[in-house]
Amino acid sequence: MKYKNLGVIGGMGPKATSVFFEKIIENTDANKDQDHINMIILNHATLPDRTTAIFENTGEVFLEHIKEDIRLLEMAGVDNIAIPCNTAHYFYDDIKNMTDINIINMIEETAKDVYNKYGEKSKVGILGTKGTINSGIYEKACDKYNIKLLVPSESVQDQTMKIIYDNVKGGLTEDASKLESLIMDFIEEENCKCVIIACTELSSINLSAEVKKYCIDAMEILINRSIELSGKNLKK
Missing domain, CATH: 3.40.50.1860 (Rossmann fold)
Structure with a gap:
């Protein structure tokens, strides 16, 4: 071959x-x-x-x-x-x-993976840059598979941007607990099936096995x- x-x-x-x-x-x-x-x-x-x-x-x-x-x-x-x-x-x-x-x-492949794992009408969260979220690229891909995408609140988006730009890009100490807390809020408070990790900076943070099982990581x-x-x- x-x-x-x-x-x-x-x-x-x-x-x-x-x-x-x-x-x-x-x-x-x-x-x-x-x-x-x-x-x-x-x-x-x-x-x-x-x-x-x-x-x-x-x-x-x-x-x-x-x-x-x-x-x-x-x-x-x-x-x-x-x-x-x-x-x-x-x-x-x-x-x-x-x-x-x-x-x-990557966006199309990720939406397809969510569909294959959770099926139509699944409610999923997403964390990424403000550019990714506001551009609607994931919403468009999820709509294709009839998946309900829950975007972050303004407060959650601000926290996510700080993790991406200050912690990872800025070279500060990476605190996985902050990201894990945002992920679990989608699962426990919003009843999402999973959370799409839609930023490769977030993908570089090592999550616990317990939290990771609720994630669909676009980079993976x-x-x-x-x-x-x-x-x-x-x-x-």
């Missing part, structure tokens, strides 16, 4: 990209170096902030930078592209139109799909 090369447009943020790479390795069924996936990772840390691009309507600047990354990955001969950033998927159609290379749609979905599309098997 011919295995396929994976391209990654990363740096959004760098820590999330490093976690994505580590988890690709950890979750690939491999016994030696040669069993792993060939990857080209672009840690493009200077890409404009995605939430800012959405709110200030400056997406064209962001897309110009992405276009450079796409050209590099085309020259490298990758077969699939993963973008471990939920908010960047607001521009998915524009990016997709730049190339014939398959770009894995992207990791698994990237492994499968590369022709490799997931580690059991």
Whole structure:
């Protein structure tokens, strides 16, 4: 079987990209170096902030930078592209139109996974950047599968942004208990079946096993799909 090369447009943020790479390795069924996936990772840390691009309507600047990354990955001969950033998927159609290379749609794959696990009319929560939440990309994907998506209150959104920008991106001590509390409020107070972790910075925080069982982590979905599309098997 011919295995396929994976391209990654990363740096959004760098820590999330490093976690994505580590988890690709950890979750690939491999016994030696040669069993792993060939990857080209672009840690493009200077890409404009995605939430800012959405709110200030400056997406064209962001897309110009992405276009450079796409050209590099085309020259490298990758077969699939993963973008471990939920908010960047607001521009998915524009990016997709730049190339014939398959770009894995993390939002679509995540909504499909929620549907497969919990079925139609499931009530699920979501935590992510203000850009991801307000853009409606997850609501659109969930509507396709007739899933009821409960977005965070303004207070919860503010707390989530502090965790993402101050703790993870800002390099402060990561306190998993704050994130776990937000997740469990969706489960216990709002009667949600699960919570979509829709920010790769949040994905880099180690949650307890008890809380993690209520989560659908979009980055984990992207990791698994990237492994499968590369022709490799997931580690059991």
